[in-house]
Amino acid sequence: MALLVHKYGGTSVGTVERIHRVADRVAKAKGEGHDVVVVLSAMSGETDRLIRLAREVTAHPDERELDVLLSTGERVTIALLAMELQGRGINARSFTGRQVGIMTDSSHTKARITRVTAERIKEAIAEGVIPIVAGFQGINARSDVTTLGRGGSDLTAVALAGALKADRCIIFTDVDGVYTADPNVVPAARRLDRVSYEEMLELASLGAKVLQSRSVEFAAKFNVPVEVQSSFIEGKGTLVTREDEDMERVMVSGVSGDRHQAKLTIVGVPDRPGIAAKIFGPVAQANIVVDMIIQNVSQGSLTDISFTVPRADLAKAVDLVQRIAKEIDAKSVAVTEAMAKVSLVGVGMRSHSGVAAKMFEVLSREGINIMMISTSEIKISCVVEEKYMELAMRALHSAFGLDAARVGA
Amino acid sequence: MALLVHKYGGTSVGTVERIHRVADRVAKAKGEGHDVVVVLSAMSGETDRLIRLAREVTAHPDERELDVLLSTGERVTIALLAMELQGRGINARSFTGRQVGIMTDSSHTKARITRVTAERIKEAIAEGVIPIVAGFQGINARSDVTTLGRGGSDLTAVALAGALKADRCIIFTDVDGVYTADPNVVPAARRLDRVSYEEMLELASLGAKVLQSRSVEFAAKFNVPVEVQSSFIEGKGTLVTREDEDMERVMVSGVSGDRHQAKLTIVGVPDRPGIAAKIFGPVAQANIVVDMIIQNVSQGSLTDISFTVPRADLAKAVDLVQRIAKEIDAKSVAVTEAMAKVSLVGVGMRSHSGVAAKMFEVLSREGINIMMISTSEIKISCVVEEKYMELAMRALHSAFGLDAARVGA
Numbered sequence: 105m106a107l108l109v110h111k112y113g114g115t116s117v118g119t120v121e122r123i124h125r126v127a128d129r130v131a132k133a134k135g136e137g138h139d140v141v142v143v144l145s146a147m148s149g150e151t152d153r154l155i156r157l158a159r160e161v162t163a164h165p166d167e168r169e170l171d172v173l174l175s176t177g178e179r180v181t182i183a184l185l186a187m188e189l190q191g192r193g194i195n196a197r198s199f200t201g202r203q204v205g206i207m208t209d210s211s212h213t214k215a216r217i218t219r220v221t222a223e224r225i226k227e228a229i230a231e232g233v234i235p236i237v238a239g240f241q242g243i244n245a246r247s248d249v250t251t252l253g254r255g256g257s258d259l260t261a262v263a264l265a266g267a268l269k270a271d272r273c274i275i276f277t278d279v280d281g282v283y284t285a286d287p288n289v290v291p292a293a294r295r296l297d298r299v300s301y302e303e304m305l306e307l308a309s310l311g312a313k314v315l316q317s318r319s320v321e322f323a324a325k326f327n328v329p330v331e332v333q334s335s336f337i338e339g340k341g342t343l344v345t346r347e348d349e350d351m352e353r354v355m356v357s358g359v360s361g362d363r364h365q366a367k368l369t370i371v372g373v374p375d376r377p378g379i380a381a382k383i384f385g386p387v388a389q390a391n392i393v394v395d396m397i398i399q400n401v402s403q404g405s406l407t408d409i410s411f412t413v414p415r416a417d418l419a420k421a422v423d424l425v426q427r428i429a430k431e432i433d434a435k436s437v438a439v440t441e442a443m444a445k446v447s448l449v450g451v452g453m454r455s456h457s458g459v460a461a462k463m464f465e466v467l468s469r470e471g472i473n474i475m476m477i478s479t480s481e482i483k484i485s486c487v488v489e490e491k492y493m494e495l496a497m498r499a500l501h502s503a504f505g506l507d508a509a510r511v512g513a
Numbered sequence: 514m515a516l517l518v519h520k521y522g523g524t525s526v527g528t529v530e531r532i533h534r535v536a537d538r539v540a541k542a543k544g545e546g547h548d549v550v551v552v553l554s555a556m557s558g559e560t561d562r563l564i565r566l567a568r569e570v571t572a573h574p575d576e577r578e579l580d581v582l583l584s585t586g587e588r589v590t591i592a593l594l595a596m597e598l599q600g601r602g603i604n605a606r607s608f609t610g611r612q613v614g615i616m617t618d619s620s621h622t623k624a625r626i627t628r629v630t631a632e633r634i635k636e637a638i639a640e641g642v643i644p645i646v647a648g649f650q651g652i653n654a655r656s657d658v659t660t661l662g663r664g665g666s667d668l669t670a671v672a673l674a675g676a677l678k679a680d681r682c683i684i685f686t687d688v689d690g691v692y693t694a695d696p697n698v699v700p701a702a703r704r705l706d707r708v709s710y711e712e713m714l715e716l717a718s719l720g721a722k723v724l725q726s727r728s729v730e731f732a733a734k735f736n737v738p739v740e741v742q743s744s745f746i747e748g749k750g751t752l753v754t755r756e757d758e759d760m761e762r763v764m765v766s767g768v769s770g771d772r773h774q775a776k777l778t779i780v781g782v783p784d785r786p787g788i789a790a791k792i793f794g795p796v797a798q799a800n801i802v803v804d805m806i807i808q809n810v811s812q813g814s815l816t817d818i819s820f821t822v823p824r825a826d827l828a829k830a831v832d833l834v835q836r837i838a839k840e841i842d843a844k845s846v847a848v849t850e851a852m853a854k855v856s857l858v859g860v861g862m863r864s865h866s867g868v869a870a871k872m873f874e875v876l877s878r879e880g881i882n883i884m885m886i887s888t889s890e891i892k893i894s895c896v897v898e899e900k901y902m903e904l905a906m907r908a909l910h911s912a913f914g915l916d917a918a919r920v921g922a
Contacts, residue, residue, distance in 0.1 A: 124570075157589070160529045162597055163600070170592070172588055172607050176588045179585045180563070184566060184578075191570070247611075249609075
């Protein structure tokens with residue numbers, strides 16, 4: 105007898121047939137004696153269809169109106185699932201973001217949740233009714249509809265689970281959990297049974313697409329256990345939860361790779377106070393996100409400064425940095441395009457000092473040159489030539505004992 | 514400088530191209546110095562698409578959920594039109610039924626408006642913003658979405674015009690006004706410049722599809738002048754308004770015909786008190802709407818009772834009435850299927866006593882037998898054989914001076 109929040113994404117409710125299957129799962133959980141609250145996305149493709157319609161009407165649609173438009177998608181799915189369950193004799197009722205009391209600020213199309221009241225949801229649960237909630241949407245103080253941006257329905261589910269003090273928030277999606285590495289790159293990757301909020305945050309910021317950082321932050325803040333499960337295959341998923349003692353036995357939980365990196369080096373920079381601000385101030389103003397920065401030890405009065413940027417921003421960055429280099433009397437700008445970042449993530453690093461050393465040793469053994477290094481409490485990232493990224497990931501995955509046991513091995 | 518409510522139906526907002534044209538019209542009215550409030554329907558076909566989706570999910574969709582589903586259609590169009598106007602630099606903002614304060618009872622899918630607050634609309638107008646309002650929807654006391662049933666968007670427009678004390682409510686539709694008769698039947702039919710609420714009500718109840726009775730009743734109650742105009746052709750429409758002196762000069766405003774009638778006669782009914790209730794009680798309980806009833810003068814202790822029903826209900830009615838006839842010891846039941854009702858409508862009848870006599874004379878001159886007659890203050894209806902319906906309509910239209918002046922005549 106637990107209180108569960110189920111969240112189903114766009115592909116899980118993409119057709120009437122799939123809505124039937126969602127109803128099966130919800131009915132099963134209810135039949136097992138649990139209280140269930142369901143959060144839904146729009147049918148996959150619907151949000152894109154609506155955005156296309158808006159762009160046909162006008163090139164730059166007003167964001168308040170875009171939210172009125174986009175928030176219709178989830179209203180369709182919640183009504184359909186509620187009907188379906190009622191058609192089976194199961195008491196269910198749909199609720200919009202407003203009716204749930206998802207209060208947000210007024211940043212239309214990317215609003216932040218400020219408060220969740222959930223009064224009507226509590227009432228419905230008390231009456232034995234299954235609430236079917238529209239994800240991705242809330243209202244601002246003026247009672248205008250807002251939407252929460254990418255991953256918004258996950259956020260609705262986690263926030264609602266927090267407000268209801270739910271026992272678990274289960275995110276049903278098209279993957280069956282969080283993996284030790286991308287299985288496309290590392291065939292020996294395996295699904296993690298558990299991962300901590302902090303590790304999940306690092307993995308999300310490194311590009312893992314399973315859960316967005318915002319949802320994980322929310323879950324951590326309100327201590328909501330989040331489980332990622334496949335909506336198509338029955339079985340265990342990955343539980344994202346508070347760090348526990350079990351976890352500390354593992355040094356490394358996952359290996360990630362990000363190939364969309366490029367490196368810029370400003371050569372011969374006069375080494376005087378304030379020079380870093382002169383460089384990175386204008387770069388930040390141009391909305392270019394700088395990831396790692398390295399400044400070589402100065403030789404005499406000159407130094408070299410290297411940093412990485414997303415490859416998509418490279419052209420813009422090169423133009424800008426060349427102008428800056430001139431202004432500060434640096435010698436030249438060097439560009440290395442094909443770079444990748446390989447990272448290890450694990451809360452165990454806190455208590456194991458040898459992780460970085462072992463990582464460098466593994467890469468060196470494979471003949472991979474490390475060009476930049478950055479570390480945090482639970483993450484170590486190395487920038488390497490892109491062509492070595494996959495090799496580096498597989499070697500690290502194996503060396504840190506993450507490979508799945510092979511059948512018969 | 515007037516306050517106008519514009520209402521555009523589904524075909525008027527059926528494509529992005531047509532939404533552009535709606536924006537043209539709204540911009541023009543604004544440019545002429547008027548304050549404009551716009552009420553929209555869903556894109557034509559959208560409501561049907563959503564209903565199909567619901568029926569795919571379950572055979573008998575819950576009506577509360579159906580309202581959540583159906584109310585999304587208008588939200589799409591209001592957002593699109595608001596974007597379009599803003600894209601042109603015109604200040605516009607969308608409002609849902611809830612935001613307008615369209616309060617209704619809880620009869621989902623056919624809710625009745627109980628109150629219209631319109632606070633946010635008044636604010637918007639005061640700020641010079643054009644409010645774009647979702648028609649067809651409101652909320653009940655629990656703040657659940659309701660829909661107003663067929664013609665609901667017209668009703669929203671009229672009710673809002675009433676609450677705002679608007680100078681005029683213009684219903685843009687695919688016809689350009691109210692005609693003296695159906696032009697498909699009476700080629701000489703012409704558009705009326707004006708028609709009174711009462712005449713419009715009679716015409717609506719006789720099957721004129723331009724405005725539904727509910728909207729006309731609302732308009733009459735709050736004295737809202739309603740104009741029916743074509744959304745495709747610029748030009749004058751028909752003004753539905755309070756009776757004025759001009760109108761009384763015309764005896765008859767329109768001729769209508771309803772071919773979906775059938776007549777039932779119970780022959781040899783024992784003439785005793787309470788017999789009518791024994792017959793029409795069960796008929797009403799079976800949801801069969803009886804239009805006209807005639808009871809012949811009794812001959813001895815037996816009488817004949819005839820009445821008309823919609824042809825669609827005939828089979829059901831015959832079964833039922835044959836059972837009733839047995840119970841009350843009547844002799845037999847006679848059925849005449851192909852009947853039609855021809856009606857004259859006009860407030861002028863109040864002060865002209867000769868209308869009925871002239872109608873009978875015209876029909877007699879054409880050799881048309883009148884089978885039943887019913888009259889009200891501003892309407893006379895005759896039931897005739899269906900094959901004579903069109904002839905009867907044309908003859909009456911001409912005899913009462915309604916024919917359009919022919920060019921060159």
